[in-house]
Structure formats: structure tokens, C-alpha cells
Amino acid sequence: MQTYDLIIVGGGAAGMLCAIEAKKLAMNKVLLIEKDNELGGALSLGNYNISNELKITGKYYKKYLIEEFEKFDIETKLNTMVLKIEEDNSVLCTSPANGVEKIKGKKIILANGAKEGSRKAVNMVGSRCSGIYTVGMAKKIFSMDMIPGRKILIDGSDTLYMIEKELKRSNIDVVGIISNTEDIETYGLTKDIYVNYEIKNIEGKGRVESVIIGKEDEEVQIECDTVLFARPQLSDGLVAMRSGIKLNPKTTGPQVNEDYMTSKENVYACGNGIYIHNYIEEIEKECSELIYKICR
Incomplete structure (x- = not known):
């Protein structure tokens, strides 16, 4: 079984930001897993402003973020669906290329994002x-x-x-x-x-x-x-639920403490996966804080 210092579930804004910050802080083996065939998540269709400080659309921010992402040696698995996180913190996932496989993560971040009702x-x-x-x-x-x-x-x-x-x-x-x-x-x-x-x-x-x-x-x-x-978005807590992680009933995403850790040891969560953020700056700050806490 392959082992990584950090596995990130979700290749949207929060997932890519966490991966970038982890590499900046010299974390060696980082793996990002995304269920779609490209990175970006909700940014891919975002032609509306996502910033509190500047006029930035989701599509523009995605282009910038992918350029940053590609500057680092970040291993990525696309078209890969995470099914659950098992008791030993191995990630059970499936893909057309590799079938069902387990990958061990010393630390894991759930960055699943949001879903619609x-x-x-x-x-x-x-x-x-x-x-x-x-x-x-x-x-x-x-x-x-x-x-x-x-x-x-x-x-x-x-x-x-x-x-x-x-x-x-x-x-x-x-x-x-x-x-x-x-x-x-x-x-x-x-x-x-x-x-x-x-x-x-x-x-x-x-x-x-x-x-x-x-x-x-x-x-x-x-x-x-x-x-x-056009109902409010909900945090995506499906992987957390399958993994026996405690959910926040107010947001439907995993419940986290002040260090962004879930009820499962060394499994963290951030971004719209824990609550719906208003602006990208909030997610940037949160991801930076989380990676600092993990690496300190």
C-alpha cells in the first residue's frame, strides 16, 4: 500500500490551495484525489464574482490557481472517487484506471466542497x-x-x-x-x-x-x-458519513474543532465542505491556517 504524508480529497479551490500550501511548507509526499476528469470543482462554471476584495470570477481564479498548482510536484489522481476513510486512515477509492485501491495517508484533508439540494x-x-x-x-x-x-x-x-x-x-x-x-x-x-x-x-x-x-x-x-x-448550497458530508465521522447537523458537512480536525484522528476538513463560505479570501485564509497547524 502506498503511503503519503498528506492526502487531500477534492480538487476544487480548497483542495488545490491546501496542496500548494503544503508544498510551500516542504511537505514531501502529497496526493490530491479528484472525482472529475479535471481540477477546479465549482470554479469551472463560476462566471460570477467570488471575491470580497477584487472583481474575480471563479473561472479566472481557477486559471490562476492551476498555474500555481503546476509549479509544484503534486501527485494527482483524477477520475477517482473516494468511497471512505477506513479505521487505519487508509483511503478507499475507485477509478476506471486502477479499480478499487487503498492508499495510506499520515494526514488526510476532506475538501469535498458543496452540493445543491x-x-x-x-x-x-x-x-x-x-x-x-x-x-x-x-x-x-x-x-x-x-x-x-x-x-x-x-x-x-x-x-x-x-x-x-x-x-x-x-x-x-x-x-x-x-x-x-x-x-x-x-x-x-x-x-x-x-x-x-x-x-x-x-x-x-x-x-x-x-x-x-x-x-x-x-x-x-x-x-x-x-x-x-435556487436553494442554499449544502456542505458535502458524504465521504465523512461513510467514514463514521461526526457530521455538523447545521451544515451537513463534517464537524471540526479549532484545529480543523474531525472526529477521526489526523483527518481534517476545510472549505465549503464544512460550511458555505461567502468569498474566496475566507477559504484561502482557512487553508493556510490548516496547513500551518498540520505542519507545525
Whole structure:
């Protein structure tokens, strides 16, 4: 079994930053494991500002970060899914190239990032028709020079900033936004805000045709061909859960102490994997602090 001084799970911003900082502090054998076929994570589709200090998009920051990453001798496994961390802190993972394998890490960092709440997660009802997406999926569709739909109803507004440019550029008709408050940023996409309404039913044969929303005894039927969920992002605690690591019920990610250590000895976590950060500077600071604590 191969052994590394540090194994990092996740090749997004937090994972790459941790790897870079570890090499700067002369940690020798560092391995970064990423489930996708390229590094970058959520940065890859981020054409919106991620900085509190400068105007920097996720895509621009990814380019800069990969240039920094490539300056160091950091071993990387792409297309590799981490299944769990076992009792002896060996990482069980699988890939098309190597099948199932175990890799030992003296220290391990979970940098899994965030995930979106799915239709199932928000307990949605209705027909099993196409045209029901999260904002993240809509961004992937836009990146393929396609559009998710022509008449879109949006449920929530937390992640609307991620796609407002694409919606405007594609001249998509946003027929309404369902929100629990009137005080939301609509980016000029629509004037129809349905405050405190809930989706009662999604109707359609093959494709979404209409949505019935309700509030108390009132029901409204809205014609549309697409429903987008713009709900808050959640920390991805799947690997931690499989590994028997204690989760934070408020964030759904692994719970950490002041040293960023999880409930499993020598297994740490950082970035959006422990809570959703507002700006990239927060993640940069956190990763720097974590690697310093590990190396001291």
C-alpha cells in the first residue's frame, strides 16, 4: 500500500490551495484525489464574482490557481472517487484506471466542497417529467451552448446570482420566483414574486407544462416549461458519513474543532465542505491556517 504524508480529497479551490500550501511548507509526499476528469470543482462554471476584495470570477481564479498548482510536484489522481476513510486512515477509492485501491495517508484533508439540494431534498411532489433542474445543472446546460428552457419558474433565490447573466443573455422568460421574503435580488429578471407560496404540484407529460403553487387556501397555476431550484448550497458530508465521522447537523458537512480536525484522528476538513463560505479570501485564509497547524 502506498503511503503519503498528506492526502487531500477534492480538487476544487480548497483542495488545490491546501496542496500548494503544503508544498510551500516542504511537505514531501502529497496526493490530491479528484472525482472529475479535471481540477477546479465549482470554479469551472463560476462566471460570477467570488471575491470580497477584487472583481474575480471563479473561472479566472481557477486559471490562476492551476498555474500555481503546476509549479509544484503534486501527485494527482483524477477520475477517482473516494468511497471512505477506513479505521487505519487508509483511503478507499475507485477509478476506471486502477479499480478499487487503498492508499495510506499520515494526514488526510476532506475538501469535498458543496452540493445543491435536489428535488428529493426539498420534498417536491408532482409528475416525473423533464425540465426540473437545480441551478448547478442549469449552468452545465448553459456551458454546452444550450438553454434549460424558455419559460422558467424559479423556486428560491439563494443561488440565482450564479445564472442571472445566462438567463438575461438567452432572453429567457422568468415567469416568477417563489420566495419566503419580498426582500430578494431579482436582477431584473421578473416582477412576479410569490412570497410564502409553496409548490403543490408539477404537471406535465414528458416535459413540465405548468406548476400549481399555493398559500393557505389560495392556489395559482403557472404555465412554464422549466422549474429551477435556487436553494442554499449544502456542505458535502458524504465521504465523512461513510467514514463514521461526526457530521455538523447545521451544515451537513463534517464537524471540526479549532484545529480543523474531525472526529477521526489526523483527518481534517476545510472549505465549503464544512460550511458555505461567502468569498474566496475566507477559504484561502482557512487553508493556510490548516496547513500551518498540520505542519507545525
